[in-house]
Amino acid sequence: MKATDLILTVLAGAILTGCSATNRLSMTVTEPAAVSLPPEVQRVGIIDRSEPSEANRGLAKIDAILSAEGMQLDREGARAAVEGLAERLRLSGRFQVVVVLDSVPGVARGGKLMPTPLRQQQLREICDAYGLDAVFSLSFYDTDTRVDLSLGMMEVPNDFGVSVRVPAHNLQLHTAIRKGWRIYLPQAPLPLDVMTYTETFRVGGQGINPVAALESIGLRKDLVMERSRRMGYGHAGRLEPTRVRVGRDYFVRGTDAFVTGRRLAQTGDWDGAANLWEQEVTHPKDKIAGRAHYNMAIINEINGDLDAALQWARDSYAQFGTREALRYLKILEFRKEQQLQLEQQLSQLSW
Numbered sequence: 239m240k241a242t243d244l245i246l247t248v249l250a251g252a253i254l255t256g257c258s259a260t261n262r263l264s265m266t267v268t269e270p271a272a273v274s275l276p277p278e279v280q281r282v283g284i285i286d287r288s289e290p291s292e293a294n295r296g297l298a299k300i301d302a303i304l305s306a307e308g309m310q311l312d313r314e315g316a317r318a319a320v321e322g323l324a325e326r327l328r329l330s331g332r333f334q335v336v337v338v339l340d341s342v343p344g345v346a347r348g349g350k351l352m353p354t355p356l357r358q359q360q361l362r363e364i365c366d367a368y369g370l371d372a373v374f375s376l377s378f379y380d381t382d383t384r385v386d387l388s389l390g391m392m393e394v395p396n397d398f399g400v401s402v403r404v405p406a407h408n409l410q411l412h413t414a415i416r417k418g419w420r421i422y423l424p425q426a427p428l429p430l431d432v433m434t435y436t437e438t439f440r441v442g443g444q445g446i447n448p449v450a451a452l453e454s455i456g457l458r459k460d461l462v463m464e465r466s467r468r469m470g471y472g473h474a475g476r477l478e479p480t481r482v483r484v485g486r487d488y489f490v491r492g493t494d495a496f497v498t499g500r501r502l503a504q505t506g507d508w509d510g511a512a513n514l515w516e517q518e519v520t521h522p523k524d525k526i527a528g529r530a531h532y533n534m535a536i537i538n539e540i541n542g543d544l545d546a547a548l549q550w551a552r553d554s555y556a557q558f559g560t561r562e563a564l565r566y567l568k569i570l571e572f573r574k575e576q577q578l579q580l581e582q583q584l585s586q587l588s589w
Contacts, residue, residue, distance in 0.1 A: 259529075260487040260562075261500055265540065267484055270579040272476040273421065273431045277585075279371040281335040283364070284324055285342050287353055288316045288379035288417070311459060315466040316379040319417055322470030323374060330478060339368065352377050352418045352434070358427050365424045372430075373422040376470075380417070381462060386410040387451075392444045409451035410442045411458060415465055419473055433476065435469055479580055487562065488536045489529040493518060496529065512537040528558025535566065544574050 320338055327336045342364060345356070356364075356375070364373060392406035414436055421431040441458050445451030490500035495518050499511035515537070518530035531554035538547035548570050554563035 259489055259491040261490045261503070262485055262487050263503070263536075264483050264485050266481050267573070268479050268481050268580060270576050270583055271478050271480070274579065274583055275332075275372060275421075275430070275477065276423070277582075279423070280333055281337075281370050282327065282333050282372045282374060283337050283339050283368055283370040284320055284327075284374045284376070285339045285345060285364075286316050286320050286376045286379075287345060288312070288376050311381055311462055312379060314459075315381060315415065315462050316376055316417075318463045318466040319379060319470035320376055322467035322472075323376075323419075323474050324470075326471045326474035327374075327477075330474070332477065335369075337368065337370075339364075352420075352432070355420065355429055356422055358424070361422050362424045371424075373424075375420045375422065377418045377420050378416070379466075380415075382414045382416065384412040384414075386412065387448055390444070392446075394446075404446065406444045406446060407448050407451045408442065408444055409448060409455070410440060411452075411455065412438065412440050413458065413462065414438045415462060415469065417466075417469060431476065433473065435473070437465055437469060439465065479583060486536055486539070486566075488533050492526045492529050493521070496533075499533070508537060508540055524558045525560075528554045528560035528563065531558065532560050532563045532566065535563070535570070539570065539573075544570060544577060548574065 324336050324338050327333060345360070345364075356373070361373060364370065386409070388408045388410075390406050390408045391403045393401040393403055395401055415438070416434070416436045418432070418434040420429040420433075423430050439461055441455050441461065443451045443454035445454050488503070490496050495514040499514040502508075502511040502514070512534065515530050515533040518526055519534065521527045521530065531550050535547045535550035535554065538544075538550060548567065551563050551567040551570055554560040555567060
């Protein structure tokens with residue numbers, strides 16, 4: 239990883255207070271994708287196993303309307319989720335073919351919960367029939383709506399065009415969108431990945447009666463479609479590397495070099511700080527030398543040289559007993575594993 243891939247900032251109000259020996263910096267690092275597919279997976283299919291279910295029970299007349307809408311809303315929302323997933327998979331450049339399978343004979347539908355996973359033999363038949371290397375499954379999809387109704391007042395124009403206040407029904411619809419995804423490989427007996435999501439939103443309206451209040455709410459379906467598509471699009475991100483913020487502590491006390499180094503680091507001059515730290519690696523006091531080795535590990539991680547960072551951290555703990563270095567060493571070892579995995583994943587992408 240190159241130094242240009244790292245965004246460094248020294249956090250305001252860092253933990254340097256009183257006699258604290260350390261300060262904190264934050265950096266943005268690239269982590270491997272949560273799900274890693276074999277490089278030979280080039281043709282993928284998406285199936286929808288979700289089964290529309292009746293809407294949530296609410297007030298009598300409103301419930302009847304929501305129930306009539308519910309199954310169609312679930313169908314269209316599930317379709318939007320699948321389309322969002324397919325769009326991002328295609329944009330990734332990772333796959334040669336991304337196909338949405340509208341109907342797959344013999345595949346049982348789910349309900350509000352995850353259905354039984356596809357059998358391996360069944361999965362192989364699907365892959366053979368459509369020439370696929372992997373299958374993404376929307377295993378369940380459900381919209382659940384809770385109804386809150388209260389009395390209030392609203393202004394309406396009378397016959398003379400003058401606004402008057404009249405009793406009104408205030409309606410709030412709390413909608414939860416729930417969905418579950420699986421990824422299957424034909425050679426694997428169990429799903430490679432299982433993930434569920436829930437997103438909620440609220441819309442409201444007013445009317446002279448509950449049905450009129452419901453009719454005043456015109457955005458609910460659009461919101462369900464937009465959020466379902468976005469959730470499907472976001473789920474495909476599990477196959478892509480992600481950038482996250484991480485924190486690191488570095489030593490700022492011990493000698494004048496550490497104090498000056500802190501000021502240089504705070505102004506963004508990390509190379510200048512590193513030059514001062516490196517001067518102290520041979521300090522006659524083990525405590526000072528250990529801190530200098532530790533800080534050199536930090537600067538090498540900043541510059542993207544994890545191997546050098548690992549060696550400096552090992553020396554800091556093994557030779558000088560710097561306790562903080564042991565914890566940092568484990569972090570660096572984990573990052574090294576992630577970097578190898580990331581390099582393999584990036585080699586499969588076209589961007």
